[in-house]
Amino acid sequence: MDPTEFGAGSAPVELSHAVRESGTRDLWVPTLEESFPDGLESVKPVVVKKPATDHPRDIIDAPAVSLPPEGASYNPPVQAHNHLVLEAYAVEKRKQEELHNLASYREKIELAKENVGSAEDVPVGMTVDDGASDDEDEDEGELKGDAVVQKRKTAKKTKQQRARMMKLRAERQALAEKALRKRLLHGINSVKSLRSQIDKTAKVQVEARLARQLTTRLRLCKGLAGRKFGKHVVPESRVDVQTGEELSENLRSLKPEGNLFRDRFVSLQQRALVEPRVPVLPSKRRAKPILYEKHPYKRFQ
Numbered sequence: 235m236d237p238t239e240f241g242a243g244s245a246p247v248e249l250s251h252a253v254r255e256s257g258t259r260d261l262w263v264p265t266l267e268e269s270f271p272d273g274l275e276s277v278k279p280v281v282v283k284k285p286a287t288d289h290p291r292d293i294i295d296a297p298a299v300s301l302p303p304e305g306a307s308y309n310p311p312v313q314a315h316n317h318l319v320l321e322a323y324a325v326e327k328r329k330q331e332e333l334h335n336l337a338s339y340r341e342k343i344e345l346a347k348e349n350v351g352s353a354e355d356v357p358v359g360m361t362v363d364d365g366a367s368d369d370e371d372e373d374e375g376e377l378k379g380d381a382v383v384q385k386r387k388t389a390k391k392t393k394q395q396r397a398r399m400m401k402l403r404a405e406r407q408a409l410a411e412k413a414l415r416k417r418l419l420h421g422i423n424s425v426k427s428l429r430s431q432i433d434k435t436a437k438v439q440v441e442a443r444l445a446r447q448l449t450t451r452l453r454l455c456k457g458l459a460g461r462k463f464g465k466h467v468v469p470e471s472r473v474d475v476q477t478g479e480e481l482s483e484n485l486r487s488l489k490p491e492g493n494l495f496r497d498r499f500v501s502l503q504q505r506a507l508v509e510p511r512v513p514v515l516p517s518k519r520r521a522k523p524i525l526y527e528k529h530p531y532k533r534f535q
Contacts, residue, residue: 457504
């Protein structure tokens with residue numbers, strides 16, 4: 235067939251589907267399978283998406299190795315050393331107050347346990363009064379029981395009384411509807427002021443929320459020291475300070491202070507790289523180990 239004579243005949247010639255779709259499909263693009271509903275959407279478990287929240291680790295901007303204060307030097311200035319001593323004193327005073335509050339709370343608990351009565355069939359912590367008041371109530375009831383209480387009979391209302399009551403009820407209902415209509419009209423007139431008041435309240439709430447978020451973010455930038463996560467509290471950096479008598483005059487008589495391993499571990503906890511934990515101290519063995527002599531020692535050669 236001569237390609238120059240294509241379409242010269244009387245028969246209609248149309249392009250095929252492959253020719254029409256040529257150039258529109260990319261072989262390297264993965265094909266997406268169409269999913270058709272099968273009626274089991276309500277039975278299948280719903281996949282919960284993870285909320286897009288910032289991790290504290292991404293917000294914290296505390297240095298890995300914090301520089302010691304100026305007052306912790308081997309030959310510090312007097313003012314810096316005094317400031318560091320006062321800071322250490324404030325920390326120790328706060329710890330002592332916490333211990334004192336805990337001890338007083340435990341004493342109150344012990345006193346409450348001692349004051350609990352030992353009565354039978356009474357739950358712990360419940361106080362039961364004496365039976366004298368019950369006897370007095372019974373005596374009063376017996377005295378009142380002697381007098382016969384006469385019931386007051388209600389007279390039957392007449393037609394005029396019932397009509398008067400219905401009229402009063404209708405008037406009260408009309409007055410209530412009138413007052414309600416008046417309040418509605420007053421509310422319609424004050425829609426603009428109410429809308430502006432609502433907008434102001436919403437704006438104040440948004441500003442307060444943003445201020446709280448900014449304060450929390452700025453606090454997180456310094457680390458998690460002193461904050462409680464779960465059962466434990468993130469420890470704060472320990473203040474190592476020497477008194478005036480312990481200060482050395484030269485580097486030869488300098489005494490090493492602090493613990494580098496402890497400082498690094500506390501820094502990891504403050505930067506949310508390690509979960510806060512409580513140091514586990516080795517416990518002493520309560521039961522004495524029992525030693526047994528085996529029988530083969532008698533057949534020693």
